[in-house]
Amino acid sequence: MPETQQKHGEIIISVENLEHSYKDFKAVDGISFSVKKGEIFSFLGPNGAGKSTAINILITLLAKQKGTASVAGFDVTRDPQKVRESIGIVFQDITLDRDMTVWEILEFHGRLYNMPFEQRRKRIEELLNLVELAAKRDERTKHLSGGMKRRLEIARGLMTRPKVLFLDEPTIGLDPQTRLRMWEYIKGVNSEGTTIFLTTHYMDEADQLSDRISIIDHGRIVISGKPWELKNTLGRDLIYLETNNNEAAVRFLKDLPSIRNMKVKSKGFVLMVNEDGSKVLPLIIDTLRNAGIEISTINLKKPSMDDVFVFYTGREIRDEGHAKTSFRRAGGR
Ligand SMILES: Nc1ncnc2c1ncn2[C@@H]1O[C@H](COP(=O)(O)OP(=O)(O)OP(=O)(O)O)[C@@H](O)[C@H]1O
Ligand SMILES: [Mg+2]
Numbered sequence: 203m204p205e206t207q208q209k210h211g212e213i214i215i216s217v218e219n220l221e222h223s224y225k226d227f228k229a230v231d232g233i234s235f236s237v238k239k240g241e242i243f244s245f246l247g248p249n250g251a252g253k254s255t256a257i258n259i260l261i262t263l264l265a266k267q268k269g270t271a272s273v274a275g276f277d278v279t280r281d282p283q284k285v286r287e288s289i290g291i292v293f294q295d296i297t298l299d300r301d302m303t304v305w306e307i308l309e310f311h312g313r314l315y316n317m318p319f320e321q322r323r324k325r326i327e328e329l330l331n332l333v334e335l336a337a338k339r340d341e342r343t344k345h346l347s348g349g350m351k352r353r354l355e356i357a358r359g360l361m362t363r364p365k366v367l368f369l370d371e372p373t374i375g376l377d378p379q380t381r382l383r384m385w386e387y388i389k390g391v392n393s394e395g396t397t398i399f400l401t402t403h404y405m406d407e408a409d410q411l412s413d414r415i416s417i418i419d420h421g422r423i424v425i426s427g428k429p430w431e432l433k434n435t436l437g438r439d440l441i442y443l444e445t446n447n448n449e450a451a452v453r454f455l456k457d458l459p460s461i462r463n464m465k466v467k468s469k470g471f472v473l474m475v476n477e478d479g480s481k482v483l484p485l486i487i488d489t490l491r492n493a494g495i496e497i498s499t500i501n502l503k504k505p506s507m508d509d510v511f512v513f514y515t516g517r518e519i520r521d522e523g524h525a526k527t528s529f530r531r532a533g534g535r
Contacts, residue, residue, distance in 0.1 A: 211239040214366060216395050217259065220269035222255050229255045231421035232269070237366075237399060237414075242392050245401040246408040246511070247418035253401035254294055256418075257370050258401070261291050271461030274365045290396075292371040296351050300344035302352055304335055307343060311361045322361075329357040332385055349380035356387060360396070367391060369400040373407060385411055405507035415507075417514055424514045436505040436513055437462045439479030444470035444499035445490065453485060453528065455495045465513065470499060 209404040215237035222230040231254040237243040244254045258264040260273055262282040265298075271278045273286035298307060308329065312322035314382065330336040334351035343351060353370060359367050373381040381404075388411060392398050402408050408415050409429045425432060448471055452464060455473065460482045461470045463474040475482050479502045490497055 213237070214239045214241075214275075215243070215271075215273050215399060217256075217260070217455045218269055218272045220256065220259065220266070220271055222252075222259060222264065222267050224307065229421055230259075233416075233418070233421070233423050234269075234455050235416050235423060235426060237397060239365075239397055240392070240395065241413040242388070242398040242400070244408040244412040244415045245399075245418050246415050246507070247401075247405070248403055248517070251403075251418045252421040254370055255419060255421075257368055257401055259401070260285075261289060262286055271364060287362075288365045290364035290367040292352075292355045292359045292367070292372060294374065294401075296348075296355065298343040298354060298358075301341055301342055304330070304346070304532055307340045307358055308361055311358050315362045317362065320366055323365075324439050325361055325425045332360075332390060333357045340490065347380075349376050349384065351388060352376065352384060355390065360391060364395045364396065366399060369398065371401055371403070373402070374405065379525055381407065391435040405511060410505040419512060419515045419517075426512075433505040435471065437474035437476055437510055438504075439475050439477075439482075439506055440509060441475060441479050441483065441486065442467075442470055442499070442501040442503075442505050443473065443486070443497060446496045446498065450493065451490055451495050454489055454495070458482075458485060458489065460485075474505075 212234045212272050217236065218234045220230055220233050221228065233256060245256065249251055255264065259266050260271055260283050262278050272286045274478060276284040276288065277298070297323070302310065305326065308326045309322060312325065317325070327336075330339060334357055335350060335353055335357065337412075338346065338350060343354065346354065356367075356369070356372070359369075361377055369388070373384045376384060385407070388398060412429060414426065414428055415432060416423045418424070425435070427435075443451065448466070450469055452466065455461060456464060460475050461473050462476050462478050465472045465474075465516075473486070483500070483502065486495065
């Protein structure tokens with residue numbers, strides 16, 4: 203299987219103890235991680251976590267202050283030009299010239315990178331098909347929808363067949379359906395052999411797309427792993443309970459053998475269980491009934507990436523409307 207071979211291959215991005223401060227504010231606070239060739243790797247974190255700062259150092263847009271970082275075998279400080287030649291970039295904010303057509307955007311980019319005429323023409327056709335913009339080739343970018351602009355930016359990022367494509371919040375502000383399509387394009391690009399490094403604050407996006415994720419908060423990586431590994435750290439199932447005496451309930455339940463961990467919420471509490479939750483439920487209900495505690499709500503579910511995020515950062519991440527995210531302290535609502 204070429205895909206698995208590829209994904210277990212060499213390291214293509216390597217970062218150690220990276221730090222970055224704006225004046226005396228530390229935006230990136232000593233992060234270390236590596237990305238393997240052929241992977242889709244994500245930074246998942248809320249607004250202001252330091253995702254763009256880290257990505258901007260890797261793409262050589264921001265000068266590195268502390269630590270080491272290399273992309274495609276080249277050090278970002280010693281060989282910035284070589285790094286730039288190895289990568290494609292899609293920025294968080296749209297950066298298309300509004301009056302240029304779809305074709306012109308790609309053609310101009312190809313010329314900028316000295317691609318020969320025939321090669322440019324062929325690559326543009328391939329990419330227009332890949333991102334389904336062939337019908338819009340002569341449209342000015344100001345007349346494209348938000349999703350189309352994103353797709354065009356991805357195509358532009360791929361013109362030079364980069365080894366690594368950096369996507370900073372690729373689906374921000376897009377409607378749910380367009381986001382799903384965008385994931386398909388990103389997977390398509392990845393299956394062409396391109397390593398993908400993306401940042402997102404969408405839990406489901408990181409979960410669905412990534413081979414591996416690092417959750418980043420306040421400039422630090424709080425946990426890294428494959429999506430299922432991260433979810434598994436919370437146990438096999440989660441049981442949410444509300445009772446007439448949560449404090450007592452927690453005391454009675456905490457020593458049951460299948461309970462891995464518990465977390466108190468504002469109105470109830472969550473039990474993380476090591477086995478099939480539906481098999482543990484009768485025991486939980488009996489234990490509480492025998493203790494004279496009344497249950498008002500029971501909810502059984504599989505751990506999601508949201509649960510992972512809340513567990514490791516103590517906060518919820520919420521998408522409100524389009525581009526804005528806010529979070530609130532767990533228990534503080
Ligand atoms: N040029 C700058 N000057 C001063 N502070 C900055 C600058 N750029 C970013 N910051 C601060 O550094 C922190 C990290 O910002 P960064 O843009 O890296 O976060 P992010 O994770 O990409 O957030 P978002 O999800 O909103 O894009 C924030 O507190 C931000 O205000
Ligand atoms: Mg950002």
